[in-house]
Amino acid sequence: MAATDVDRFSSEEKRNLNLGGHVGFDSLPDQLVSKSVTQGFCFNILCVGETGIGKSTLMNTLFNTTFENEEASHYQNGVYLRPRTYDLKESNVHLKLTIVDTVGFGDQINKEESYKPIVDYIDTQFESYLQEELKIKRSLFNYHDTRIHVCLYFIAPTGHSLKSLDLVTMKKLDSKVNIIPIIAKADTISKSELHKFKIKIMSELVSNGVQIYQFPTDDEAVTEINASMNALLPFAVVGSIEEVKVGNKLVRARQYPWGVVQVENESHCDFVKLREMLIRVNMEDLREQTHARHYELYRRCKLEEMGFKDTDPDSQPFSLQETYEAKRKEFLGDLQRKEEEMRQMFVNKVKETEAELKEKERELHEKFEQLKRMHQEEKKKVDEKRHDLEEEMHAFNRRKVAAESLQAQSLQASAQLPLKKDKDKKNRSVNTENQSGVTLSNSKVMIAKASVEPLNCDSWWQAIQCCTCLVKNAAWREGFF
Amino acid sequence: HAEPLKYKSKKKADKNDQEKQYVGFATLPNQVHRKSVKKGFDFTLMVAGESGLGKSTLVNSLFLTDLYKDRKLLNAEERINQTVEIIKHTVDIEEKGVKLKLTIVDTPGFGDAVNNAECWKPITDYIDQQFEQYFRDESGLNRKNIQDNRVHCCLYFIPPFGHGLRPVDVEFMKALHEKVNVVPLISKADCLTPSEVKKLKDRVREEIDKFGIKIYQFPDCDSDEDEEFKQQDKELKESTPFAVIGSNTVVEAKGQRVRGRLYPWGIVEVENQSHCDFVKLRNMLIRTHMHDLKDVTCDVHYENYRAQCIQQMTSKLTQDSRIESPIPILPLPTPDAETEKLIKMKDQEVGFLKD
DSSP states (O other), X not given: OOOOOGGGOEXXXXXXXXXXXXXXXXXXXXXXXXXXXXXXXXXEEEEEOOTTSSHHHXXXXXXXXXXXXXXXXXOOSSOEEEEEEEEEEETTEEEEEEEEEEETTTTSSOOTTTHHHHHHHHHHHHHXXXXXHHOSSOOTTTOOOOOOOEEEEEEOOOSSOOOHHHHHHHHHHTTTSOEEEEEOSGGGSOHHHHHHHHHHHHHHHXXXXXXXXXXXXXXXXXXXXXXXXXXXXXXXXXXXXXXXXXXXXXXXXXXXXXXXXXXXXXXXXXXXXXXXXXXXXXXXXXXXXXXXXXXXXXXXHHHHHHTXXXXXXXXXXXXXXXXXXXXXXXXXXXXXXXXXXXXXHHHHHHHHXXXXXXXXXXXXXXXXXXXXXXXXXXXXXXXXXXXXXXXXXXHHHXXXXXXXXXXXXXXXXXXXXHHHGGGOSTTOOOOSBOTTOOBOOHHHHHHHHHHHSOOOOSSHHHHHHHHHTTOOOHHHHXXXX | XXXXXXXXXXXXXXXXXXXXXXXXGGGHHHHHHHHHHHHOEEEEEEEESOTTSSHHHHHHHHHTSOOOTTOOOOOTGGGTTOOOOOEEEEEEEEETTEEEEXXXXXXXXXXXXXXXXXXXXHHHHHHHHHHHHHHHHHHSSOOTTOOOOOOOEEEEEEOTTSSSOOHHHXXXXXXXXXXXXXXXXXXXXXXXXXXXXXXXXHHHHHHHHHTTOOOOOOOOOOTTSOHHHHHHHHHHHHTOSEEOOOOSOEEEETTEEEEEEEETTEEEETTOTTTOSHHXXXXXXXXXXXXXXXXHIIIIIIHHHHHHHHHHHHHHHHHHTOOOOSSOOOOOOOOOHHHHHHHHHHHHHHHHHHO
């Protein structure tokens, strides 16, 4: 079977042929258009300008509808962008129009960061498109394109020159979006002033290298008109949605005591020119430029940032595959290293913690032992004390019994017979009353006790102490001591 | 013959009260039209089938020109072991200001050898290569001048001499139906009577269904089209596969000079709708559905290829460098019940101490 490589595909030189008749592919543009009409079009406008300069009014005037809008305040903390999408229809052409407003532009005292939200917004839209393009399963034909196709930059009608903020902002935007500068509220400038103003603005832009959008002059159908319009930039516009009766017609205009400024009168302002250029002639070209130039530039920068190159050091074209693989290997290598590190750290940590825990365990054991010992010692002491106490009690009891038997003996001495029965030492109780109910005197009781139980004392003091319990009379007791 | 697809758009409104309400973006279709004419179009058509089925003649008839000057035809013995080649012819043609860069991809040798096993492989490889080239270009950094060489349509020629599809026809179409728009044709239809044509068409349609071959489907027309258009569309769909006749010669028939084939028994007119479906094919391929063929190639076949390609890339990479789980499971000793109790007790103690 045939081996297949590119070299085997032979091809003739391209050549022009004459057709012998009507083939019919001249309907191709119609086929394309029919498809686009079914799909619908979409267009995104960014309006940059100070608060109150007439952005919303101009949009209303351009598209002949009132887009809902409240007046913006001058006291925003920063610039933020507010996109709003509308579905418009004319004849049978559907247009998904998105108008992005810069709220708060030019109001802050320090305007150095004012351009940033705008640039970020534009980049974000490019980024979403890029993400969609890089997806594995993508549906670009269905995708709602939010990239900004044109930026209308509103210049305040000072009559002298651009403001510094204008220059700085336009410089930052010119490589990201098609800029069309317009002079807003142009009904405050007279014709001669306007001419000078326009020249001054254009020369400032040129000398600072700001690239504004040029209407394309390469298509014969529109070369003439575009070229003439290019010379009239920036357009001086007046916007109004109010209508005033002029002659016998109602026209959009602004009524002043000194006259009526008609929006659609070409000698009053350039509104008609702007509408013609922006919508009726070059809308498609604006979209194409955004996609083919600005987006491609963004994409190229982004991919280069990510490390993709078109050619490797040997100037062989890199395939996306190889680059991707290389990046992937690098990334995985990094990942592996990080994992190793983490694993090491983890292992170390575990060891440490284990050691700590062991240490703690040991300490606890020790403490426990210590406490146990203390506890035991105390217990011993308490036991000893108890033992002592018990012994004392025993001793005390014995003496008590002795005293009782002594008493009993003394009783016996006075009444021998009955007492003899009480010689049982165990059952003795010192009874100061004999059986006949005669109360014995103390001394007799003492003598009785003494005869029953010999005192177990070493000294007379102790002896006295043993007998004191027998001494009823408290005064006597006290007297002894 | 069929009307070219009308694109609906009214002319710009006259300057009257309408003007006031008129914004002007209804000119967008015109702007698109203008730009597309200026840019020009391109189309790549592949023809495949055995030798001698009239492919070159048909292409010449379709585009009313002679693409195949000075070509050499091989003998039978030269063809025994013939391999399939891929030959591209590129021509620039213009009509009423519309420029078309037409590329015809020829596949001489297909099905001609004695052993035709996998003879479609060079063809599928070629198609894949074009996809790959486009994918590479599209993913590159500089996308200014991408050349689109992807094959937009493949006309497959079925010989009329048999009873339906042969194994090689089925295999070929199945190998290609997910890579390119396949349009099967019954070639040299002047050897079939009308009833035979009908029978063969039904048979072929049946077999296409049976074998699950996905040939190019015409998109349904919008519900708001007029009845005539819808009727035409229906007829078109019902006469597939087209039975075609081609001719390189012009003959005189009924006082007119027409493309046709002269036989003793009569003249076959290529552009006569009652003789063959050539006109239907031409209208469909060129006048009404050329752009749709391109769209389906871009949006369906190419996207499938791209998705597959990316998935293959990623799965290959993950397979190569699969590493084990990075967190090692340390063998911790499982404590026994007693120790656990002890631990619990001591924990409580410690807890109380803390408080």
